[in-house]
Amino acid sequence: MKPSIPKGTRDFSPTEVAKRTYIFNTIRATFEAFGFQPIETPSFENSSTLMGKYGEEGDRLIFKILNSGDYLKKVDATLLENKESNKVTSEISEKALRYDLTVPFARYVVQHQNEITFPFKRYQIQPVWRADRPQKGRFREFYQCDADVVGSTSLLQEVDFVQLYDAVFSKLGLEGTTIKINNRKILSGIAEVIGVKDKLIDFTVALDKLDKIGKEGVVTEMLSKGITEDAIDKVSPLFDVEGSNADKLAALANMLKDSEEGTNGVDELRFVCDTIANLGLQTATLEVDVTLARGLNYYTGAIFEVAAPKKVKMGSIGGGGRYDDLTGIFGLKDVSGIGISFGLDRIYLVLEELGLFEAVELPTPKVLFLNFDSANDIEKLKAVKALRENNIKSEIYPDLAMSNNQQKKQWKYANNRGVQYVISKIDNDCKFLLKDMTNGEQNSCTLTELINTVQ
């Protein structure tokens, strides 16, 4: 049988793991610098926790886990007979792989509310799974790195998260990212003003595609969703909103002056933009983007999305927003949350494409003892033990060389693994023949000298 792995999954080899670890560590350190603490939740949840939280499309993309045992036995025969997949699914599967980290977190908060001190700041770095069709930068198993705060409605949180994005991407050397920001209340206000409040989702989804399918494409899509030409005329100024964040906000304020909700949204956005403008960002740009709609139906206030530098063709490398009532679904009312997510796998692809992994080193042994004869074996083992106790990565080539070629193979092994120091021989008076592979210099030394040299 030919070995293979499922569609949309990947193996990670040592160099890839080293690079991924570097990103993880950078994100983790920044999360902690901002005061977040880690939690972890199970890979799979009860289906009822996840289903219905991500919209119809989301439900389709959730990996369901088949019940154990004779799972068909209890299913209603007529459902099976009529091949009603959706209804049968809920009877034969009661667990599902997590689809993101936000909903499991909301569940966690409600379940552990008595142990939590609010505002609660948590971060979480774990894989998620989506039964999507893979393509560039899209996998069926990938990591999200989330930071969320629940229990505070302060807009300072929004400001904090913009800075957090900027801090992480700056540390990674990824310059020129764009943090797009919008506010759900603005979208809602626009829909209200033009009289399509009942079609908010269709409206925002269509608007979101402006930079992709253009003005005409958006109009066509809106018409097909039953939004009237009259209404579209009223929003058409949106299609051409240009200029600085302040200009855009002024234009929006004018358009939304009759909508209380819309005006609130503009005010919130203005506060965040002004504060960030005062604080300054290192490498990122904060950009008001009215067309940013990000599907997730639970966002109620700010919406974030991070775009990679323009020269890289890649979907968003981060996203997030404020949700006022996510925990409400699980029975805890009036707890506002806000959070952001980093898409590790896409960030990896972007850094790779831009050649920003130079500094990442593979954990490779520093000292290798060749195995050319079995004399003084115990001295060899003692030396390795001493080196390791001094935190020097060391190892002995396991197999004894029986021929010239096999010796050659050991030297080659040292090269291929990038070992810097090689010991080829130990004298009877415990002198080590030490060779520095970077310059070819070779000399004899005692164990103490050896440790000092390679340290």
Place this chain on the structure above:
RNA sequence: GUGAUUGUAGCUCAGCUGGUUAGAGCGCCGGAUUGUGGUUCCGGAGGUCGCCGGUUCGAAACCGGUCUUUCACCCCA
């Protein structure tokens, strides 16, 4: 879910309009070198040409199906 695309040695790929025993480079193993590498030379092993079926005297090549790869749409990190 929709539309394209890919599939030949461990890896990267050749293989002209269907015609004998399917090739190269790298890697691997062995040797030249009584034994110090990364840049020598020689030899060797290794392939049901994704799978199933069809067309043909003859298929890696043409046709159909299926799986797989990659890309776009939908949606999303």
